[in-house]
Amino acid sequence: MAVSRDTKVRVCIEPDTLAWAMRRARLEEEKLAGKIRVRPERIREWLEGEACPTYAQARRLASALHMGLPSLLLPPPEIRMPVEDFRRGPRRGTEPSPELLEAIYDALRKRDWWRERKKERLHFVGSGRENDPSEVAHKIDMQLSLGELRRKSRTHEDFIRNISNAAEKLGVLVLRQGYVATNTNRGYDPEEFSGFTVVDRIAPVIFVNSGDHPPRQVFTLAHELAHVWHGEGGVEGGLEEEEPELDVEAWADKVAAELLMPEDTFRAVWPGSIPLDDAEAVARQLKVSKTAVLRRALHLGLLERDEFFKALKRLKERPLPPRPRKGGRGDFWRTFAVRNSPTFVLELKRAAMEGEIDAKDVASLLNLNMRTAWTFLERAEDVYS
Numbered sequence: 001m002a003v004s005r006d007t008k009v010r011v012c013i014e015p016d017t018l019a020w021a022m023r024r025a026r027l028e029e030e031k032l033a034g035k036i037r038v039r040p041e042r043i044r045e046w047l048e049g050e051a052c053p054t055y056a057q058a059r060r061l062a063s064a065l066h067m068g069l070p071s072l073l074l075p076p077p078e079i080r081m082p083v084e085d086f087r088r089g090p091r092r093g094t095e096p097s098p099e100l101l102e103a104i105y106d107a108l109r110k111r112d113w114w115r116e117r118k119k120e121r122l123h124f125v126g127s128g129r130e131n132d133p134s135e136v137a138h139k140i141d142m143q144l145s146l147g148e149l150r151r152k153s154r155t156h157e158d159f160i161r162n163i164s165n166a167a168e169k170l171g172v173l174v175l176r177q178g179y180v181a182t183n184t185n186r187g188y189d190p191e192e193f194s195g196f197t198v199v200d201r202i203a204p205v206i207f208v209n210s211g212d213h214p215p216r217q218v219f220t221l222a223h224e225l226a227h228v229w230h231g232e233g234g235v236e237g238g239l240e241e242e243e244p245e246l247d248v249e250a251w252a253d254k255v256a257a258e259l260l261m262p263e264d265t266f267r268a269v270w271p272g273s274i275p276l277d278d279a280e281a282v283a284r285q286l287k288v289s290k291t292a293v294l295r296r297a298l299h300l301g302l303l304e305r306d307e308f309f310k311a312l313k314r315l316k317e318r319p320l321p322p323r324p325r326k327g328g329r330g331d332f333w334r335t336f337a338v339r340n341s342p343t344f345v346l347e348l349k350r351a352a353m354e355g356e357i358d359a360k361d362v363a364s365l366l367n368l369n370m371r372t373a374w375t376f377l378e379r380a381e382d383v384y385s
Helices: 015-025 029-036 040-048 055-064 069-073 098-118 133-144 146-151 156-170 214-230 247-260 263-269 275-286 290-299 305-317 336-340 342-353 359-366 370-378
Strands: 173-177 183-187 195-198 205-209 234-236
Touching: 015 029, 015 040, 015 069, 029 040, 029 055, 055 069, 098 173, 098 195, 098 205, 098 342, 098 359, 133 146, 133 156, 133 214, 133 247, 146 156, 156 173, 156 205, 156 214, 156 342, 173 336, 195 214, 205 214, 214 234, 214 247, 214 290, 247 290, 263 275, 275 290, 275 305, 290 305, 336 342, 342 359, 342 370, 359 370
Parallel strands: 173 205
Antiparallel strands: 195 205, 195 234
8 A cells, every 4th residue: 555755644554453552562542642742532533443643643653652654554463472471470471562572582683693603502501400499509509609799799789790790601691681772762661571581502691671670680680590500481570579370480489599598598697586677687688689588588487478478568568769770871881781791792892803793783783873883893992891
């Protein structure tokens, strides 16, 4: 169908596709109307099929919904995630947002390029599938030395960075991103997903949603490391808020809990007085979240279920601290390697300098435009911290 660029020409979009796209983008009528500069009543008319937007309105509509204009003329597509959906609670089984899909595709592109270069299998990937969670946690700790990393960490952010760096030395690529590519207006929703793992014998990739609260990121990272050792990965959500329904999730939870809060250490530091106060004290000491501490105390028999739920209720009634800000222009190069995996960035830079990859592919793999890709190649010494 030919559509004139004359803004008076109407483009009759599919109402069902508009409704699907709004659900996927999590945009209500009023918010979408504000984004494309029309009245909410106009959105309702399009949803009911009572009117058609102009060409200019349809283009703004497609842009706001992060899809191509032709897609709005067709029936709604079936979108399937390219990795397993391990999310818990109300988000389990829901259609992924455009942001989540872009995060997964970014990780898969990096995985594909990395495995073509490395080719050697990593012995620990999938090595713990049949093993007891405590045994696997011990094996991971032997590789990472979590206790030493914790002692070197003043804050949760320090702890996340130190664990990530240690995992990268083993050959695991760790991406810590809070928004799509370089667009700080398209943040990843921690309520939708906290992270995911692309398990690969040569190029395992862990993605941590850095838009989440740092204490939660710590557990997410440990949980995803467990998936690497298990050999099966997927998208995570509601890790600390909901009990797992899947066996692999229960297993990974136990590995992460033992890794971050070893039973002997936990029992030694648990005061055993007021549950929520105890959780706050232990969370500070072990660099984890208060929710994770309460669940660990419950599973070790240090809290009765009614005590646990009372403490959890009190905790949820408290306002959460602000989430990490999405960043600005001044933060771009400082966080560049963290967002794209320091190991990956260094190898990509080396390959470009040796003529093994051109600037166009560098831009694609790092989600940059060509101008910024050239800047990256010229000032790489600034992007690895």
